[in-house]
Amino acid sequence: MSKLSTSKLENDPAAWRGHDMMARDDWHVPINTTQRKELDSAIEHAKGLDKNVLALTKNDFPLPTLGPFLSALNNELEGGRGFVVIEGLPALELDEETGKIALWGIGQYLGLPAKQDGVGSLIHSVRDIGASVESTHNIRSYQTADPISWHNDGADIFMLYCLRAGKSGGESKLVSAVEIFNELVRRRPDLAETLERDFWFDTRGQRQDGARVEVMPVYNRHDGLLTANMKYRYIHTAQRFADVPRLTKRQRQSLQWAQDIANEPGMAMEFPLAPGDILVANNYVTFHGRKAFEDWEKLEEKRHMLRLWLTIPNGRPLPSCFKDSRIYGEAYERRLGV
Numbered sequence: 001m002s003k004l005s006t007s008k009l010e011n012d013p014a015a016w017r018g019h020d021m022m023a024r025d026d027w028h029v030p031i032n033t034t035q036r037k038e039l040d041s042a043i044e045h046a047k048g049l050d051k052n053v054l055a056l057t058k059n060d061f062p063l064p065t066l067g068p069f070l071s072a073l074n075n076e077l078e079g080g081r082g083f084v085v086i087e088g089l090p091a092l093e094l095d096e097e098t099g100k101i102a103l104w105g106i107g108q109y110l111g112l113p114a115k116q117d118g119v120g121s122l123i124h125s126v127r128d129i130g131a132s133v134e135s136t137h138n139i140r141s142y143q144t145a146d147p148i149s150w151h152n153d154g155a156d157i158f159m160l161y162c163l164r165a166g167k168s169g170g171e172s173k174l175v176s177a178v179e180i181f182n183e184l185v186r187r188r189p190d191l192a193e194t195l196e197r198d199f200w201f202d203t204r205g206q207r208q209d210g211a212r213v214e215v216m217p218v219y220n221r222h223d224g225l226l227t228a229n230m231k232y233r234y235i236h237t238a239q240r241f242a243d244v245p246r247l248t249k250r251q252r253q254s255l256q257w258a259q260d261i262a263n264e265p266g267m268a269m270e271f272p273l274a275p276g277d278i279l280v281a282n283n284y285v286t287f288h289g290r291k292a293f294e295d296w297e298k299l300e301e302k303r304h305m306l307r308l309w310l311t312i313p314n315g316r317p318l319p320s321c322f323k324d325s326r327i328y329g330e331a332y333e334r335r336l337g338v
């Protein structure tokens with residue numbers, strides 16, 4: 001890596017320390033009373049149209065002042081620190097369908113929803129279905145109560161809308177993918193370089209063409225930006241396929257160092273998502289995780305999040321290896337206007 005690109009990455013606003021970020025409050029974005037009233041009216045308006053939630057457009061969900069406020073968040077998500085937590089939204093009073101209308105409507109002001117799985121679902125319910133990733137090959141981490149190791153999601157950004165919190169635990173964790181890379185370059189440049197080479201990722205049975213693995217680097221330097229794709233868990237579960245090359249000692253070490261640096265004191269943020277919060281983060285510059293949680297007994301009281309993946313209008317140029325990716329291919333194509 002050249003001196004120039006190293007200093008550029010160190011000055012990237014997306015390179016931050018959790019310790020510093022936790023002491024700031026600018027990433028909390030509460031909506032005001034007027035905006036909340038607009039949102040409540042938009043939800044009622046959209047429900048009155050009797051349309052499928054996935055067919056609702058901005059026109060069906062009018063937010064005269066909240067809309068531009070939400071759209072402006074994209075400047076923080078891409079080119080800024082890479083995340084925000086929108087606060088003060090309705091939650092406990094909403095049934096699942098109404099929650100979906102609210103999230104979908106809000107999402108329209110940030111970008112275009114992208115597919116989250118092989119059947120093309122555009123909204124996922126994130127809750128524990130009583131399984132574990134180790135026990136079933138097509139289960140994905142978000143469907144469990146397990147702690148989730150550092151990773152990123154698909155498309156440009158994800159939105160995670162908390163409708164109900166669990167009984168205990170389940171805190172969200174967020175870390176700067178850029179700062180982890182910078183720290184690796186400082187301490188173990190050889191491992192940083194390994195992460196810029198190909199890894200084999202388990203697709204969890206979610207590709208329409210049936211491909212079981214995808215190949216791409218974890219870190220990509222492209223167009224002057226560092227663009228990450230971290231799936232620690234799925235890189236390891238891909239090793240169950242005999243035709244996938246065995247992870248080398250150096251590869252295992254580089255993945256472990258990235259996780260370990262993320263877990264060092266002061267690196268990551270950890271915070272509870274309360275009902276009515278939406279965590280929004282750029283997948284290329286942040287990794288997220290979640291602590292294990294204990295849930296409530298009754299189904300209607302269980303921890304419940306709704307998730308959207310979106311491409312945003314100011315999305316960064318993507319490296320060509322993202323073109324054929326299950327979770328980034330749509331973002332890649334939209335850049336090309338396909």
Ligand SMILES: [Fe+2]
Nearest residue numbers: 151152153288
């Ligand atoms: Fe995730």
